[in-house]
Amino acid sequence: MAKTKSTSAQFVSTGICNFCQGEFEKPRMSQHLKFCKQRKAYQETANSTDAEKTRLFQLFVEGRYLPMYWLHLEMPASALLEDLDSFLRAMWLECCDHLSGFKVGKIAYSSPEPYFEWVDEEQDEPDTEQPEAENVVPDEVVAATDAASPQAKLTPDEAIGNLVELLYTEYRAYLTDLIGQPLEEIENKLLDLFTTRVQSDTTLLGSPEVQKEIHSLAHVIEIGLMESLAQADEENQYMDVELEKAVQVGTKFSYTYDYGSSTYLTLKVMAEREGVPVKDEDGDLVRILAQNVPPPMVCRECGKPATHVIAGYYDVTENALCEECAKKSEFRDGMLLPVVNSPRVGVCAYTGGVEMAWEFEEEEWEEDEEDEEGEGEEEGE
Template identity: 30%
Template sequence: MAAEKSIGACGLCGQKFTKAGMARHLTSCVGTREGVGAAHPESKSDQHGYHVVVDGPFREYWLHLAVSAKARLADLDAFLRAIWLECCDHLSAFTINGTAYTQSPLRESGDRSMSDRVGTLLSPGLRFSYVYDFGSSTELTLQVVGLLPQPTEKTVLVLARNDPPDIVCTECGQPATSVCAECRWEGTGWLCSACAPDHECGEEMLLPVVNSPRVGVCGYTGQH
C-alpha cells in the first residue's frame, strides 16, 4: 500500500488537503455552500446534520460525510455499501455506545434495528464502529466531528473523499491495476496489466484495484 500521506479533494470547492487538513477546511467551507452550513448549536435535534469522518482499516481510505439527523442508520448503511463495500449482500452492523444495530436484530441478543434515526443516537465527539461482512470483514471507524445546521437534500452527502492511493506492481513497479485476493494478505500480489497474466495464483484470483478499503476482498469490484 502507499506510504505517502493520503490527500483528497473537497467535494464542495475542489481544493486538496490531507484528511486532518480537510476537517479544518470543511469547518469554513461548508458555511458557504448550498445545502450545508456552519455549526449552529441552537438547532433542534431534527433540524441539523452531522459532519462524520469515516476511516477504513488502512489510513489511505477515508470519507468526510454530511449526514442528516433525519436519516436512519439503514440509510448510512446503504450509503457505505454503495460507495465502498457491497459485493455479495453480506450482513453488516453498527456498534454505538456498546449497542449493536443490525438489519434483522434478534430480540434475545439485545441488538437494535437500523431503522433508528441518526439524530437520536449521534452527538459531536462520538466515536462508533461499523462492520460489513462477518466472514471476510471490513471494519470502519466513524467519528462525529461537528454539527451542520440543516439536513442536506440527500440523507448522506460526500463532503470529501481520499484520492485513489498510488499502488505499484510488486513485480515491476508500474501502477497496479489488479490484486490477488490470496497474496494481498501477505502484502504482495499487486499487479500491473502486463504482469497479471503470469501471476502464479491464476487470473481467476485477481480483482481490480479500486478506491476502497475492501479492495481485493471477497468479490469486491467497486461496481455496485
C-alpha cells in the first residue's frame, strides 16, 4: 500500500569509522581503514607500550540477506570462534539463547554445549522423571519443570520448534540410522520422539497442525539424509577452535544464529597484522573498527521515521511503524519489536544488543583506565 514511501531502492549503505568518525560508503570502508590516520596513530600508541604483540585478524561481517547491517572487526587470530560467537550474540543477535554455528568450507563448527536441558538435574525428586509418575506430578513440580520437558504445556509452534531443536542437537543419535529408510519410518520415528521427548500430552499430537508439520518435517529430513549421504565428507567440530586454525586472510565463511528463525551472516577475513590487541575491562577480545549507520526505516502507514517493526516479516523495512501508528495499530506486545541496528531486527524476540559500537573515545587511547559502561540502546518494558 505504502510501497512508494520505501527508500530501500535508492538507499546507499554508509558506515562510521570508529577512529576518525568519518562516514564512508560500505564498499569504501575497507580501503579507508587501511589508510585512516587516526587508526594508524592509535595502533602506534598501542604498539609503543610494553604489551605483547600478537597476530590480529581484521574481519568483515554482514547480514547475508540484510547486507545494510555490517561491521569491520579486529580480534586476535588466537581467539576462539566461540569468542566471535559470543561477540556477535551480544552485539547483534541474542534473544533467547538459540543455537548457532559457523561454516567454513565443509567444516561446521557448533556450540560445545547444546543449551537444551532435557532432564532437570536439580530435580530432587527423581520419581517425577519416571513415566509412571507422570499423571500424579503435583502442580508445583510441573511448574518447576524445565519448559522443554514432555510434561510442559506447549503450543503447536513451540512443540514443533522443540522437536526441530532436539533433532538438531542430537541428530546423530536419531537420524543417521534412518538413512535410506522409507518416509513412513522417518515419520514414525518423529512421532515417537515427539511423545517421548517433546510433549507426552497426546491431544497436541492429534492436532492437524502438528500432524502436518511432522509430515513435512519427515519429508525435509528424507531429503536432508539423502544430502548427508552425498556430503559424507563434511566435518563437524565444536567452535572452541582458534580462529587461525579455522580461517586465514581471504577466507569467506558463514554463521547462523538460531536454526528456527535464522539470522544468517557472511564473514570474510580481510587482513592481518601484528599488533597489541585492545582489551577493555570486561576482557572483550573483539574490537569494532567500523559499523554501518542505521538504515532508514520509515512507517509503512505515514512515512515518518519508524520506531517499531512488526515481528515475523521477511522484509522488515516494508513493515515498520512509527510510535503513533504503532499505538493505533492492532499489533500488541510481542507482535511489535523495536527498530534496532542489527540484521536480527524484527526477528523472534530480539530487542537490541549491548551498545558497544562507539567505544573508541579518545580518552580510551590513553593508558588511563576508563570505567565506561556500555548501555543497552533499548529499554525493556
